[in-house]
Amino acid sequence: DIQAIFNGDEHVYKLLCFSFDMEKLRNAKEEITHHPKLSQTSSGKHIIEILPAGSGKGRALTELASLYGIEKQDIYAIGDSPNDFSMFEAAGNRIAMGNAIDELKEKSTYITKSNDENGVAYFINRLLDNGQ
Incomplete structure (x- = not known):
């Protein structure tokens, strides 16, 4: 459960999400866009990298x-x-x-x-x- 990671006490430096389902990736990007503590980027067509806001x-x-x-x-x-x-x-x-x-x-x-x-x-x- 990714929400457990976001809401937990453990310090996460980066999450790498990979999928060939482009709709799932678009939905994930949209959801992350509205999260105040997160930023996102990508190193490839099928990848989302989730980082703490302001990092990179x-x-x-x-x-x-x-x-x-x-x-x-x-x-x-x-x-x-x-x-x-x-x-x-x-x-x-x-x-x-x-x-x-x-x-x-x-x-x-x-x-x-x-x-x-x-x-x-x-x-x-x-x-x-x-x-x-």
């Missing part, structure tokens, strides 16, 4: 940058899925994988190769070669 990759990146005194323009974030939107908001340099969803590509400052083509390594090597 973007918040983690912002807090790490603050801790180490890194300015936004010096932050590079690489992603491919909806769960990377908050991270892109926190970064001055937003790199979308070649296989990323279109909405993430639209928010990117650079599009690298796909994950099947070692896009992260490709971008890092390109960055190092340019001496940035």
